[in-house]
Amino acid sequence: MSPKGGCGISSSGCNRSCPELMISRFEWGDGIYEGTGKRQSKKSTEPFGEKGAEPPAKPGGWHSTDELEIARRRWRAEVERIEIKVLSGKDRYYGDYSIRSGQDSPSPYRVEIRSLSALDNSCTCPDYRKNGLGTCKHIEAVLRRLRAYGEHAFGAAARQGSPYVDIYLLGRGDPRIRVSWPAAPPRQATAVVGPFFSGDGDLLADPEDALPALRRALEKAPPAVQEAVRVSEDVDEWAADLARRRSRSKTREKFLEDVRAGKRSLDVLKVKLYPYQEEGMLHLAFGERALLADEMGLGKTIQAIAACELLRQLRRIERVLVVSPASLKAEWEEQIGRFTDLPVCMIVGTRAERLRRYRRPAFFYLCKSYTPGGRNESGARQASRSVPERFSMTA
Numbered sequence: 001m002s003p004k005g006g007c008g009i010s011s012s013g014c015n016r017s018c019p020e021l022m023i024s025r026f027e028w029g030d031g032i033y034e035g036t037g038k039r040q041s042k043k044s045t046e047p048f049g050e051k052g053a054e055p056p057a058k059p060g061g062w063h064s065t066d067e068l069e070i071a072r073r074r075w076r077a078e079v080e081r082i083e084i085k086v087l088s089g090k091d092r093y094y095g096d097y098s099i100r101s102g103q104d105s106p107s108p109y110r111v112e113i114r115s116l117s118a119l120d121n122s123c124t125c126p127d128y129r130k131n132g133l134g135t136c137k138h139i140e141a142v143l144r145r146l147r148a149y150g151e152h153a154f155g156a157a158a159r160q161g162s163p164y165v166d167i168y169l170l171g172r173g174d175p176r177i178r179v180s181w182p183a184a185p186p187r188q189a190t191a192v193v194g195p196f197f198s199g200d201g202d203l204l205a206d207p208e209d210a211l212p213a214l215r216r217a218l219e220k221a222p223p224a225v226q227e228a229v230r231v232s233e234d235v236d237e238w239a240a241d242l243a244r245r246r247s248r249s250k251t252r253e254k255f256l257e258d259v260r261a262g263k264r265s266l267d268v269l270k271v272k273l274y275p276y277q278e279e280g281m282l283h284l285a286f287g288e289r290a291l292l293a294d295e296m297g298l299g300k301t302i303q304a305i306a307a308c309e310l311l312r313q314l315r316r317i318e319r320v321l322v323v324s325p326a327s328l329k330a331e332w333e334e335q336i337g338r339f340t341d342l343p344v345c346m347i348v349g350t351r352a353e354r355l356r357r358y359r360r361p362a363f364f365y366l367c368k369s370y371t372p373g374g375r376n377e378s379g380a381r382q383a384s385r386s387v388p389e390r391f392s393m394t395a
Contacts, residue, residue, distance in 0.1 A: 070119075070133055077140035084145055093146050093154070094162040099123070099138040111142050112232055114166040114180060116158035122171055122234050134172035165189050167214075168232040177203040177211070177235055189228045192221045207239050208246070244288070252286040255314065268309040269302070269339040281306040285314070301335050309340060312363070319365060326368045336364050 080101065085108075087096040093116060098108040109125045119134030121143075128136040147154045166180045179197045181190075196214050198204055205213075218226060258264040266278050273281065277299050284290045284307035294300050308320045322332055329346060336344050345362035347354050358365060 066133055069131065070135055073127075073133070073135060073137045074140045074144075076137040077144055080137065080141075082138065082141040084142055091163055092149065093157045094164060097142050099125075099141065101125075101138065109138055110233065111138050112168070112230075112234075113139075113142055113146070114162045114164070114168060114230070116143065116146070116154065119172055120166075120168065120170070120178075120180065122168060122232055124233075128171060132172060134170075165193055165229045166232070167193070167229065167235060169234040169238050175238060177207060177238075179203075186224065186228050188222060189225045192217050192225055193229060208243055211235065211239050248286050248288060252282060255286075256282075268313065269306050271302075271339060273302070273306060274299070277303050277306070281310060285310045301332065302339055305336055305339055308364070309342070312342075318363070320363060322364055322366050323369045324366070329366045329368060332364075332366050 083100040085098040087098050087110070094113055097111045097113065099111050100108050109123055111121065111123045113121050115121060121135065121139045122128065123136050123138045125136055125138055128139070146157075161183055162180065163182050165182065165185055168178060168180070170176050170178050178201045179193060180201060193214070196204060196210055196217075203210055215231075218229060218231070221229075255264060259266055266273065266281070268281075276294075280292055280294065280300070280303035284292060284304060292300050292303060294303075308317070311317045324332060333344050333346065336342065342363040343361065344364045344366060345357055345360050347357050347365055347367040349357070
């Protein structure tokens with residue numbers, strides 16, 4: 001295990017000089033040390049923060065505020081063991097970091113620090129991507145480590161700001177692509193990047209058109225400009241997701257136009273669906289990953305079957321894997337036979353028998369659900385590798 005400096009950052013991934021300042025929780029040798037110099041065994045289950053620290057009080061029920069949720073994440077950054085490693089960045093404060101959060105993080109997350117005072121940083125963890133707060137415990141842990149250089153130096157770095165021209169995805173409120181400028185932006189970088197953004201820092205044109213054009217402009221720019229501009233990894237991921245969502249929406253609208261023109265029909269089963277069931281069918285068929293949460297008795301099964309039939313007609317899918325509790329497999333078989341003429345294969349028996357059944361020609365394959373990583377899951381994955389496109393659902 002490589003030693004870690006007072007900031008808690010692995011020396012193997014950092015060429016920065018650390019101050020003679022220790023904070024709670026950093027690793028060295030075969031133990032974990034607190035800021036007081038007290039060593040704590042790796043097997044210890046005691047929290048890593050201030051003894052007796054309690055999370056911010058939360059109101060009853062589901063009520064909460066952004067301020068309270070941010071405070072709770074800062075508290076978790078203080079009391080949980082979080083390992084930090086520098087990935088890139090010539091500046092002591094502003095750069096990219098790899099984060100491991102104990103056993104909860106089998107693979108590291110990536111934190112990008114571009115501000116020490118605003119909620120403009122980013123992380124690849126699920127919490128950051130969903131909470132809309134602009135922060136998470138991993139970002140707060142990095143900021144806490146950076147304060148180990150001293151509050152005076154940290155405050156000075158916060159006032160000075162990032163030395164980079166940062167192009168990033170705003171994580172608060174409605175996601176949008178923005179740019180933040182250093183105090184003295186390089187003239188060439190301003191000439192290349194400036195035309196794409198408004199005076200407020202927002203991307204001017206549609207991301208699908210503007211981002212490829214921006215990338216081409218940066219590729220043609222001098223090396224000094226390329227080094228001065230940082231484009232967050234979140235930008236391309238968000239743009240790709242936006243393109244997929246727009247494509248699905250356009251495909252759905254085109255299908256509905258064909259329905260209105262009489263070229264296609266919503267009547268894909270032996271029985272006619274109710275209007276709300278037609279909407280559920282379209283939601284599943286054009287939603288990529290979709291959840292149908294109708295109440296009991298409203299026909300979730302028939303809507304799912306209809307969505308599969310619609311995808312068979314539109315996208316030529318060849319197989320559907322239905323994963324359900326054993327008690328519902330017979331009901332699925334009965335419902336499929338009642339509403340369609342599509343072949344069904346029940347997946348039962350030993351592992352060898354189940355694999356043989358997966359190879360039988362059918363459209364619906366009914367599989368009993370197990371715990372994640374269970375025996376049926378691996379068999380289904382092996383049997384479906386050769387299928388060009390699949391659509392699976394769970395009862």
